[in-house]
């Protein structure tokens with residue numbers, strides 16, 4: 042099939058970016074979306090142009106590197122699908138596809154489609170862990186976890202840190218990302234002990250960095266490639282309230 | 291020939307590690323603050339080493355090329371992680387895990403190292419649970435285990451189909467806790483391009499800041515490589531596409547010997563190549579072979595769709611050739627058998643390079659629901675990629691490069707032949723011999739990083755408590771930086787016609803054809819010639835878009851491919867030298883009448899450790915003879 046591309050090009054963080062138009066022939070439906078970009082890049086390089094910079098690594102939806110707006114949506118048109126998992130089958134011959142970096146003031150553009158998501162890591166550094174030194178752990182089966190909670194903790198832990206939730210949110214809120222981590226640990230006996238401190242520290246960091254607040258539009262859930270549910274946010278709010286209450290005790 | 295000293299402690303196998311640990315020197319807490327350690331890599335091995343060294347009080351500097359440590363390739367591991375807990379009471383033990391790894395590796399690994407890994411494997415599971423890794427559990431709240439990779443016990447811990455991701459998130463969280471405490475400093479988006487040696491010891495690295503292009507110097511008292519495997523030498527593989535060998539290759543050129551470079555595991559069940567633009571191969575878990583039956587048509591070039599091919603015209607070749615194990619033969623055997631059928635003209639799909647993995651009988655017997663429960667996510671993934679529904683039509687699969695057993699040679703301390711330079715995780719050669727068992731790598735990476743390296747490196751660092759900071763304004767750093775800058779200028783200035791991707795594909799084809807699943811003398815010699823030509827061609831005709839002082843993904847790729855071309859040649863030299871078949875290394879000249887691998891213990895019971903002797907000079911072979919005191923060498927048979 043033949044397609045037209047409208048891609049955001051921006052030389053570096055300081056430069057002013059703009060859209061450039063390209064057209065590609067002989068795109069095959071089973072090509073991955075990123076393979077289509079590789080194909081474009083090969084053509085650009087061979088004709089003396091600059092390839093489009095974008096981030097990727099595993100190319101199977103697990104590392105969280107990839108991510109761009111495709112026709113205005115983080116990770117493109119398919120539900121629960123990362124950019125690298127997207128296939129050209131999802132588009133038709135003659136389509137024009139608009140490709141931009143994730144747009145959020147929290148994720149500055151580095152070049153073209155490549156962005157800086159270190160703000161996420163800063164939140165985790167503030168408290169996204171269970172404090173257990175190597176060598177101090179008890180026998181694994183001495184910590185029993187009821188299956189329901191273990192499964193739920195797993196679901197929360199499937200977040201790949203891609204940032205689509207922030208990019209989808211008009212307030213640039215990181216609530217879905219942060220609540221997934223908070224809940225994972227709060228659901229486990231070994232994570233409960235630090236839960237009040239954890240939620241306070243992570244929320245404080247999130248606010249300090251300038252992530253916006255949640256106004257319940259659920260855009261994050263709709264675009265999350267791992268299907269993290271917004272119920273996590275409500276649960277985190279409860280954790281947060283609880284933490285404040287016991288602090289006042 | 292006497293240069294290699296594996297430093298295996300004496301005494302009975304089961305007491306070696308505890309006795310040895312007790313004899314190691316310690317560094318007191320006040321002195322640890324004065325010691326810097328560089329760790330390159332943030333997969334399971336690198337992140338676990340960094341956080342543990344940080345907890346102990348060392349100053350750790352941790353590097354990775356991704357934007358954050360959490361994205362290291364370890365996230366892709368699906369199946370699980372082994373430990374000798376014997377939770378299922380099925381007779382498992384440290385010895386049995388050790389034995390399975392030694393046998394699985396076809397008796398080409400070092401007994402003492404493998405035993406130690408099996409011994410500390412249980413501590414790893416305890417620690418992951420403490421860190422909040424959500425392993426699968428029973429309704430009773432106890433941890434569940436499954437059998438994996440054709441072994442007879444259930445010793446694999448798993449978190450649905452994403453055990454690697456969950457273990458990475460555990461190690462990553464403990465790493466960030468140390469960042470919070472100030473013991474670990476993170477350097478993400480950095481490519482380590484060279485190792486700096488001062489007075490014979492590894493004392494630092496040269497990096498390129500991948501955002502600004504700046505060439506930087508970092509010093510430390512010791513350097514740890516945790517840089518993963520080099521399966522992407524085949525271009526198409528199951529690895530993350532940016533995985534590369536450059537740091538290990540730099541270490542090799544600085545004097546670290548390379549162990550068994552030709553030992554590569556080719557995984558039998560990956561989604562086959564669909565088109566010329568394909569950039570990676572997606573693994574379909576090994577567990578599918580528990581219920582899927584592998585077949586090809588009996589008639590050559592049969593183009594009918596699978597459901598039109600009647601039962602009696604199907605060749606279930608694994609069941610035919612290996613009646614005892616059938617579809618569950620080990621990875622290397624299954625891979626070679628698929629290749630044999632396809633090469634003989636029986637392969638299916640548009641390219642003829644795939645075989646069917648059919649769930650029809652399993653669905654008929656157990657019902658679609660049962661199959662969905664077991665493999666639902668894998669079936670979905672398959673459909674997303676191929677566009678075909680595996681409940682209705684058989685999957686098509688083909689082998690793909692997956693894991694490199696070879697890597698930097700290390701002694702019992704996990705130190706390379708360069709003092710102060712360590713290699714852990716997939717980047718070393720140590721525990722898997724000629725073939726790795728399923729779920730054995732996550733285990734080894736975690737054992738190395740959490741529970742082994744922190745002890746052994748302390749013994750080495752005990753000599754450095756009075757050394758003081760290692761300065762970076764020395765001739766050694768000057769020289770290393772200068773040669774890296776020159777290399778970059780050289781690669782940018784060629785301005786030829788073909789891109790790094792073009793070269794990577796060409797390289798991959800040579801390696802897949804001549805140094806893949808099946809090797810022979812003629813092919814390997816041919817490959818060595820082709821690779822020498824490819825290197826010359828590369829340096830005369832490479833085209834790298836962009837400049838050095840900016841984010842430049844093409845430059846990153848070009849530097850990696852240049853190293854891969856050289857490593858590929860060493861792999862072929864090693865494969866040529868080892869005239870026996872063992873594990874995943876199959877030399878056509880060394881097979882039984884039935885076409886099975888024939889090991890030659892008298893001549894080849896050694897680790898081949900290669901020493902760099904200069905560019906375009908033949909490397910020198912050193913042999914570490916393998917001594918088996920606790921197991922009896924047997925032939926692997928799956929008939």
Ligand SMILES: Cc1cc2nc3c(=O)[nH]c(=O)nc-3n(C[C@H](O)[C@H](O)[C@H](O)COP(=O)(O)OP(=O)(O)OC[C@H]3O[C@@H](n4cnc5c(N)ncnc54)[C@H](O)[C@@H]3O)c2cc1C
Pocket residue numbers: 330331332333334335336353354355356359361362363364365366367368369370371453454480481482483516517518519528529530533534536537573692693714715716717728729730731732733735
């Ligand atoms: C699809 C797939 C499934 C698998 N499933 C399993 C499984 O179920 N069980 C199992 O036990 N094993 C499995 N394996 C194997 C296992 O995942 C790997 O062997 C293991 O994760 C390797 O970990 P590592 O710590 O050695 O390195 P990696 O996780 O590969 O990490 C390498 C690190 O080094 C860094 N790095 C590399 N070079 C440089 C450089 N020059 N400069 C700076 N940084 C650098 C990278 O940034 C990265 O952080 C699987 C492998 C694949 C491909």
Ligand code: SF4
Pocket residue numbers: 199200201202203204205206207217218221264265266267268269
């Ligand atoms: S919550 Fe979902 S969208 Fe947000 S970072 Fe995690 S995986 Fe991505």
Ligand code: FES
Pocket residue numbers: 096097098099100101102103104105106107108123124125126
């Ligand atoms: S490249 Fe890893 S999730 Fe897309």
